[in-house]
Amino acid sequence: MAATGPAGGAERRWDRRPGVPLGPPLDAHDGAVATVATAVLDGRPAAVTGGLDGTARIWDLGNGESLGPPLTGHRGPVTAVATAEIEGRPFVLTGDDEEGTVRIWDVRGGRWLGRSLENPIWDDGVEATGWVATAEVAGRPLAVVNSDETLRVWDLPAGAERDHPRYAEGGSRVTALTVSTVDG
Numbered sequence: 319m320a321a322t323g324p325a326g327g328a329e330r331r332w333d334r335r336p337g338v339p340l341g342p343p344l345d346a347h348d349g350a351v352a353t354v355a356t357a358v359l360d361g362r363p364a365a366v367t368g369g370l371d372g373t374a375r376i377w378d379l380g381n382g383e384s385l386g387p388p389l390t391g392h393r394g395p396v397t398a399v400a401t402a403e404i405e406g407r408p409f410v411l412t413g414d415d416e417e418g419t420v421r422i423w424d425v426r427g428g429r430w431l432g433r434s435l436e437n438p439i440w441d442d443g444v445e446a447t448g449w450v451a452t453a454e455v456a457g458r459p460l461a462v463v464n465s466d467e468t469l470r471v472w473d474l475p476a477g478a479e480r481d482h483p484r485y486a487e488g489g490s491r492v493t494a495l496t497v498s499t500v501d502g
Contacts, residue, residue, distance in 0.1 A: 346384060346388070347371050352368050352397050354367050356379070359376070360408055364377060364379055365377045366400075367399065368396030369396055372390065372396060373392075374412045376425060389412060389428070389430070391421060392414040393414065393416055393417050394414040394416020395414060395416065396412050397415040398414075399413075400452040402459045403454075405475060407426060450462065451495045451497045452474075453498075459475065
């Protein structure tokens with residue numbers, strides 16, 4: 319299965335073998351879908367979409383239903399989404415390019431945890447972007463976040479930036495971010 323978020327605002331699920339849409343579009347954003355990620359959340363294949371309307375939504379890819387109300391609170395468009403499992407619970411991370419914040423949401427409760435991955439790293443007045451990707455390293459769920467042209471790594475259970483070097487991008491603005499495992 320594949321998921322797409324076109325400029326028209328409605329996400330589509332696709333059966334990759336014949337390349338045909340699976341059911342009607344998942345149309346709930348007020349405007350274009352800016353980002354999409356897929357994951358297995360609580361044993362169900364799911365998609366998370368972020369829209370130019372400043373909301374994120376979680377979808378059950380099996381039946382095309384929305385899993386709860388929209389995730390709201392960003393002041394700008396949601397331009398990045400990622401998922402993580404923290405202490406056995408599924409979470410969604412959403413980022414916006416206007417405030418430069420990355421919020422952490424409890425999927426089961428549908429609520430924001432009340433903290434963002436922003437301070438103290440964005441308190442220096444430098445423009446921030448809310449790009450985020452997640453990975454598990456040595457059994458710890460981590461988030462890689464971009465701000466002020468620097469990639470930083472956060473320990474998600476601790477809610478704190480890791481104590482190791484930050485990875486400078488050499489003055490280039492990061493517009494996409496992902497992580498992968500290479501050689502274990």
